[in-house]
Amino acid sequence: MNRYDTIVIGSGLSGLYTALLLAKRGKKVAIVEKNNQYGGNLQTFSRNKVLFDTGVHYLGSLAEGEVLYNYFKEVGIMEDLTLERLNTDAYDRICFGDTPAIEYPHAQGYENFIRQLLVYFPEEETALRRYAEEMQAVCDRFPLYRNRRETERYDIDLLSRKLLPFLDAITTNERLKAVLLGSNFLYAGVSEQTPLYVHALSVNSYIQSAWRLKKGGSQITNLLIKQLRKLRVELFKNTEITGFQLDTQHSITGAISADNAVFEADSFVSAIDIKALLQLTGKTPFKPSFYNRVMRLQPVASVFSLHLVLKPKSFPYLPYNVYWFSDEASVYRTYPEAGAAPHTYMLSMSPPREEDGYSDNATILTYMSPEEVAPWADTFNTKNAPNDRTEEYEAFKAAKAEALLAVVCEKYPTLREAIAYSYTSTPLTYRDYIGNPTGAIYGYQKNADRIMESVIMPQTHIKNLYLTGQSIGMHGLVGVTIKAVVCAEVIP
16 A cells, blocks of 8 residues: 555545645545545535435536636636526525415526515615625635635634524515525524624625536546546545554544545545544544544534426426525424424426427425434445335335425425426435434534534644545535645644
8 A cells, every 4th residue: 555645534525625726736645445436525415317416506606706616616626517507587496384475586696686675675775785794794704715815814703793693683584584595505594693604704705606517526536537537636436444554643544434444645635524533533642622522513404305307398497596484483493393394395306308498307405404404313325335224114215205295395386297207315315425413414513602613723733634625614615625625834
């Protein structure tokens, strides 16, 4: 086995981007991935020759000069992405069951964002302008979000500002507040502790510009791997790291795989879930306060996904995403009551493969508590380790799919007849493929009341172990790319 300067464990976007930055500096780098497919949340899968995304249903800030455009251009992949821009006047539509005829738009460009919502809230221009100004001002306080390579500093006052009091301060219109919060699937819910910056960093990039990938999220992975191979980075898939060799100074000398291979390096980067990492290292190398702080982190919400293969030319393509809530109060909740129908969902479609105005697929997401799949929590099922979870599990998923579809078809009554095939995934699916213990879609919650508990630096108490990825910072393509930049810069 060769020895490397750096080994990156996990091949999500943050791991791939970190590896590429290090390789561009001349480092000898290897990437080790437990799954058959690289990419983490960028992974795609095919059913009936139809491509589905697991995590990237749309992305933002890819217009020239914007944040993700600049980072992707820096590593040589921007010009090869195959993109479709979403509807500029309504890339998201926020809908409520109690006003079924109204679809509130989120538009691209801040002036356009304001103008489109003024149609529905003509008395709220002052509030909308304050909202737009504050979203941009918050983002300006994060240098790397604006592509400024400055030392990362933590402004506790900024990080501790809460989202809901800010909205209360700009308007008393409860429907407007709900509409502004309507894309909260982007950060998995709203609570009294949600920081303002989480909302701002999540929505700003889409307001700048919103896009879909014509060939799925895996095209980002494939383009990054192409660049990595040019720089002779070695990639190992189907290789799960199960432990580490440590010397007496608590430095890692090797990462041990499930088949007892040892990967040796001067430094190691963990791009996997941080709690999963601590299960591999154990408590000993870390200060008890740090270990306990990590174990106290609360996961964000988990989801149930319904993936639909549609009959040809049966359901018009929607060049926008739909966020539906049963009422205003549902915007502030994640999991429905036990046995209750879903109170929220997100509907997204991939761009048509033919220029005929029809898509061949749709994905519908709704929140699901991991407790609902607790009876099967001791099972594990991936392509590498297939394991049917019992007929009861399949029946459970079928019932969930029907309950979700019944709600969606209230708004889209022709959808049911357009379905050729359907497939589902639960928090267990996300857990097994992505690695978060509860199947949370975006790692761990940020709590404005205890903000420093979720601020985790890339350096660790193990002097040659570094951290990157969504479980230690902001999620989303912009967030994990920035975390990769920060991580790469602290590795000597």
